[in-house]
Amino acid sequence: MFQMCLEFSRVVGKSLRQEFYEALDRYRPIQAHGNLQGKEGPHRASGVTEVRCLILRGLSVVVGDDPSTFLKACFLVMASKTSPTPCVQEGNSKSCRYQVQSILGEGTFGKVAKCTRMDDSKTVAIKMVKKRNDQAEKANAEVVILEKLKSLNADKCDIVQWYQVFNNNGYICLEFELLDKSLFDFMKERFFRPLFLSEIRPIIKQLANALEHLKSIRLIHADLKLENVMLVNHIQQPYRVKVIDFGLACEVSKAKVCSYIQSRPYRSPEIILGLPFTEAIDMWSLGCIAAALYIGTLLYPGNSSYDVMRCSQQLLSVHQSISVRNLSCSSRAKPPVSHFTWYKESTDGPMNVSEGHLYSFRATYGEVY
Known part of the structure; x- marks a missing residue:
C-alpha cells in the first residue's frame, strides 16, 4: 500500500x-x-x-x-514481473506502469480495466483476477490456454490478442488488446432489434473461423455467448468481431463429464444431460448466437436447465411445420422471419419462466424489413 x-x-x-x-x-x-x-x-x-x-x-x-x-x-499499477508465482512466465522481468482510465466491467472473478501502458502509451485491457484459491487456479488455467493460443495468429483466427501476465497487489493481471464492445452491449444499444441477414453472416463466419482454429489445436471454448464476442471497432470495421474470455476453455482430452460450463441459454444438451462432449458444444452455442441476432431475443430462455430443455424440445417439435411453411413461399418473396415467444398454456401473456410450469410454443411470421 x-x-x-x-x-x-x-x-x-x-x-x-x-x-x-x-x-x-x-x-x-x-x-x-x-x-x-x-x-x-x-x-x-x-x-x-x-x-x-x-x-x-x-x-x-x-x-x-x-x-x-x-x-x-x-489502481495505478506498478507491475513487477519478478514474482515467483507460477503464472508469471520467463522473460517478463522488466517493469511496466499502467494508468487506469476506466473500469470496463467486473464480476466474481475481479475487474477488467481500460489502461494506458506508460512505456509506449498504448491503450490495453487488463483483466485483474483476485488471488483467492479458486479464482487463482482458474486464472492460472486460463494462462495455460492463452499460452497455447499463441501458436495461432489472433487476427486471422478472430480471437483476442493476449500480451502477457503479471502479478500486482493481490491480483493476477492478464493484459489483452483493447476491443470495442460486446455483441450483447451492441444489441442492448439497439433495444435488441434483430439484425439483417447481411449483417449476421459476417459475424457467424468469423465465429465459425475462430472455432475451426480452436478445433485445430484441440481446444473447447466452453463459454461462447453474446457477451464473449467483441466488436473490434464498429465504426472503422463494422461487424468485425473476435472471441474473448477463455476462462472456462479446456483441451478436448481433458474434458470432464458433468463439468459446469457454458451459460444456460447457450448450454448444449450434452452438458445439461451430463454426457461426454467435444468441441461440438461450441457449435451449439454458435447456433444460439445466430438465432439471438436474428430474432432479437434468446432462443432458449429459462431459469434452469429444465426450462432450457423444455424450450429446446418444444421448438424442435414445431420445426417440421415451420419448414413446410417456408417451402410454400415464392423463391422471389422475402423469407419469413419466425418471432418466437413462449406462453403459459393457461394465459395469453408472455411467460414468466419458473420451474414446474407447462409452456406452449407459438411462432408468428412477418417479413424481414
Whole structure:
C-alpha cells in the first residue's frame, strides 16, 4: 500500500505531491515509524495499522471524496514481473506502469480495466483476477490456454490478442488488446432489434473461423455467448468481431463429464444431460448466437436447465411445420422471419419462466424489413 501511494505521489504533479506529503505529515504518528524499524515487538502490529490508516487518510485529502478518482489512484499499477508465482512466465522481468482510465466491467472473478501502458502509451485491457484459491487456479488455467493460443495468429483466427501476465497487489493481471464492445452491449444499444441477414453472416463466419482454429489445436471454448464476442471497432470495421474470455476453455482430452460450463441459454444438451462432449458444444452455442441476432431475443430462455430443455424440445417439435411453411413461399418473396415467444398454456401473456410450469410454443411470421 505504501509503495502504491509513493507511486501515486510521483505522477500527480508537484503541487499535489506536496499536498500529499503534507497530509501524511499531519496524520503520521511518529511512534509508528519507530515500531516499523524494529524487527519484533508487541506494538509492531498496531504501528503497521496506523501507517496504513494515515496513508489512506492522506490519499483522501489529495483525491477528495470522489470514488472514481480514488479508484484510479488506488489502481495505478506498478507491475513487477519478478514474482515467483507460477503464472508469471520467463522473460517478463522488466517493469511496466499502467494508468487506469476506466473500469470496463467486473464480476466474481475481479475487474477488467481500460489502461494506458506508460512505456509506449498504448491503450490495453487488463483483466485483474483476485488471488483467492479458486479464482487463482482458474486464472492460472486460463494462462495455460492463452499460452497455447499463441501458436495461432489472433487476427486471422478472430480471437483476442493476449500480451502477457503479471502479478500486482493481490491480483493476477492478464493484459489483452483493447476491443470495442460486446455483441450483447451492441444489441442492448439497439433495444435488441434483430439484425439483417447481411449483417449476421459476417459475424457467424468469423465465429465459425475462430472455432475451426480452436478445433485445430484441440481446444473447447466452453463459454461462447453474446457477451464473449467483441466488436473490434464498429465504426472503422463494422461487424468485425473476435472471441474473448477463455476462462472456462479446456483441451478436448481433458474434458470432464458433468463439468459446469457454458451459460444456460447457450448450454448444449450434452452438458445439461451430463454426457461426454467435444468441441461440438461450441457449435451449439454458435447456433444460439445466430438465432439471438436474428430474432432479437434468446432462443432458449429459462431459469434452469429444465426450462432450457423444455424450450429446446418444444421448438424442435414445431420445426417440421415451420419448414413446410417456408417451402410454400415464392423463391422471389422475402423469407419469413419466425418471432418466437413462449406462453403459459393457461394465459395469453408472455411467460414468466419458473420451474414446474407447462409452456406452449407459438411462432408468428412477418417479413424481414
